[in-house]
Amino acid sequence: MSIRIWFSLVAVLVLGATACGGSSDEGAREPFAAIADPVEQGTAVPIKVAETEPKPAPTVAPASTAEPVSTVAPTPAPAEQPSEPAAVLGSGCGAGSAPGITTVAFESDGRDRIYEQVVPASYDDLVPMAVVLNWHGLGSNGFEQIAFSDYTALAEAEGFIVIAPTGLPSEEGRNSWELAPDQDLNRDDLAFANEVLDRVIETLCIDDTRVYTTGMSNGGYFSSVLVCEMSDRIAAAASVAALTHADDCAPSRTVPYIGFHGTDDEVVPYAGRGVSSLAPGQIVPLFELKILDEFTEFAVDAGCEAEPVITEFSDNVTSFDFANCVDAVTMTFYEIDGAGHTWPGSLVSIALSEALGLGVTTDEISASETSWAFFEQYSLDS
Numbered sequence: 001m002s003i004r005i006w007f008s009l010v011a012v013l014v015l016g017a018t019a020c021g022g023s024s025d026e027g028a029r030e031p032f033a034a035i036a037d038p039v040e041q042g043t044a045v046p047i048k049v050a051e052t053e054p055k056p057a058p059t060v061a062p063a064s065t066a067e068p069v070s071t072v073a074p075t076p077a078p079a080e081q082p083s084e085p086a087a088v089l090g091s092g093c094g095a096g097s098a099p100g101i102t103t104v105a106f107e108s109d110g111r112d113r114i115y116e117q118v119v120p121a122s123y124d125d126l127v128p129m130a131v132v133l134n135w136h137g138l139g140s141n142g143f144e145q146i147a148f149s150d151y152t153a154l155a156e157a158e159g160f161i162v163i164a165p166t167g168l169p170s171e172e173g174r175n176s177w178e179l180a181p182d183q184d185l186n187r188d189d190l191a192f193a194n195e196v197l198d199r200v201i202e203t204l205c206i207d208d209t210r211v212y213t214t215g216m217s218n219g220g221y222f223s224s225v226l227v228c229e230m231s232d233r234i235a236a237a238a239s240v241a242a243l244t245h246a247d248d249c250a251p252s253r254t255v256p257y258i259g260f261h262g263t264d265d266e267v268v269p270y271a272g273r274g275v276s277s278l279a280p281g282q283i284v285p286l287f288e289l290k291i292l293d294e295f296t297e298f299a300v301d302a303g304c305e306a307e308p309v310i311t312e313f314s315d316n317v318t319s320f321d322f323a324n325c326v327d328a329v330t331m332t333f334y335e336i337d338g339a340g341h342t343w344p345g346s347l348v349s350i351a352l353s354e355a356l357g358l359g360v361t362t363d364e365i366s367a368s369e370t371s372w373a374f375f376e377q378y379s380l381d382s
Contacts, residue, residue: 093205096125101152103143104203108195109188115165115196116142118152119204122159128207130160131200132375133193133226135219137241138278139174141166145216149240150346154368161204165196167218177215177222179244179286189222190229197233209380214238214371216343217268220259227255227298236378238371241341242268244289245297254302256329256378260367261291262339264359270335277357292320292333299331308333314364317344330374336362343367 099121105114123129132155136145142164146152155162168187170176178189201208213234215223220239227237231251239259263270266277272290274283300306304322313319316338322331336344340359343349345366353361 092125092201092203093128094125095203095205097123097204099123101146104199106199108192111168113166113192114142115163116146117200117204118146118155118162118164120156120159120161122156123161123205125205128205128210130210130212130375131197131204131206132160132162132372133197133211133213133223134162134164135177135213135215135222136164136167136175137215137217137219138170138176140216141175145219147348148346149214149216149343150348150366150368154372158372160372161200161206163196163200165192177218177225179221179225180246190225193222193226193230194233207379208233210235210375210378212236212238212371212375214240214367216240217242217341224257224294224298227251227257231255233380235380236375238367238374240343240367241265243291243294243298244286245294245301249298249301251301253380254326254329256331256374257295257298257302258330258332258334258371258374259291259295260334260336260344260365260370262336262342262344262359262362264338265341266359267341292335295320295331295333296322299325302326302329302331304331316362317365330377332374334365334367334370336365338362345369 097119099119102117102119103114104117105112107113132151134142134145134149134151136142140148143166145164146162151162151164167175167177167189170184178184178187181188181190197211200206211233213223213226213230214237215221217240220242221244223237223239224243224245226234228246228249228251231253234255236256238257241261243259243261261268261270268291269276269287270291272288272293274285274288275281276284276287278284296306296308299308299322302322303324303326305324306322308320308322311319311321313334316336318335318337320333320335325331334344338360339362340353342353342358342361344362344364345368346361349358349361350363353359
């Protein structure tokens with residue numbers, strides 16, 4: 001059994017067992033209606049919560065008692081001056097850290113915050129690794145996002161780090177990410193994203209020229225915000241099941257970007273009907289946006305041709321490739337016919353999405369694998 005399938009099956013068993021228990025407030029959470037807190041589960045992967053002070057020692061996950069993980073050799077990050085490795089080593093290099101999934105707890109802006117940290121077995125604390133920031137959907141959390149996006153096994157196989165933070169509750173009490181600076185004056189999620197990245201660079205051996213962002217739904221929206229607001233730190237980006245182009249989006253550099261969205265998404269309507277299962281009977285301006293049009297605006301900002309090359313990727317997946325972008329970057333959008341509010345290709349999403357009322361998950365394309373193959377092409381230096 002491959003390590004990817006093994007990891008995914010463990011996640012399915014943990015999430016599925018909890019989901020079957022039911023919930024008195026189904027529909028209150030965007031991707032998951034009834035999944036337990038990660039601290040209460042604790043059986044899928046080793047978890048360690050670490051309370052940290054400024055400039056902490058790295059949090060170390062306990063050794064796994066499960067099936068041995070893959071021993072893929074680490075992929076060295078490119079360096080402009082190989083003879084001087086110190087030039088590419090971040091402050092966390094040489095500090096030591098064990099592989100596994102760790103829940104890192106810290107204080108930010110007077111609040112207790114956490115993020116999930118996935119470190120592959122191939123990690124070498126003297127060889128900088130790429131990192132993928134992975135943002136959850138409304139009402140979810142970092143632990144659930146790691147499972148739903150099926151990124152753990154991919155990170156293990158390909159040799160990169162995944163960081164999945166948990167957001168603050170919205171006014172309705174659901175964990176979320178803000179999409180505009182004035183959305184909530186009591187929080188600053190853009191500052192938080194930068195702080196998380198700073199902490200990761202300080203505690204792990206990270207190649208800070210290969211930092212990528214992705215996310216699901218509210219997290220997909222948030223990744224599109226980071227394309228505009230953190231272009232000096234984000235080498236490439238991908239959004240799943242949601243994205244939006246702000247009118248004042250003005251990145252300091254062109255960020256290569258891809259998106260995925262199902263045509264039968266009832267949570268974030270693909271065609272911009274304005275009506276969402278999150279707010280029955282209401283017209284919500286955010287949901288009036290047409291997803292492909294929003295992505296096209298990013299492509300036009302990047303100097304691409306406004307009319308994409310349309311290709312039948314598979315029976316139910318169509319790619320929209322925007323050509324001749326500045327700096328030879330790639331802008332591609334994947335439209336998934338008949339798919340719902342789901343993560344394409346994820347075994348967990350395939351197993352649970354219809355039962356959770358999220359619709360069909362395609363197995364014709366993997367959002368995670370496609371995104372990682374896309375990310376690998378880019379760094380801040382290229």
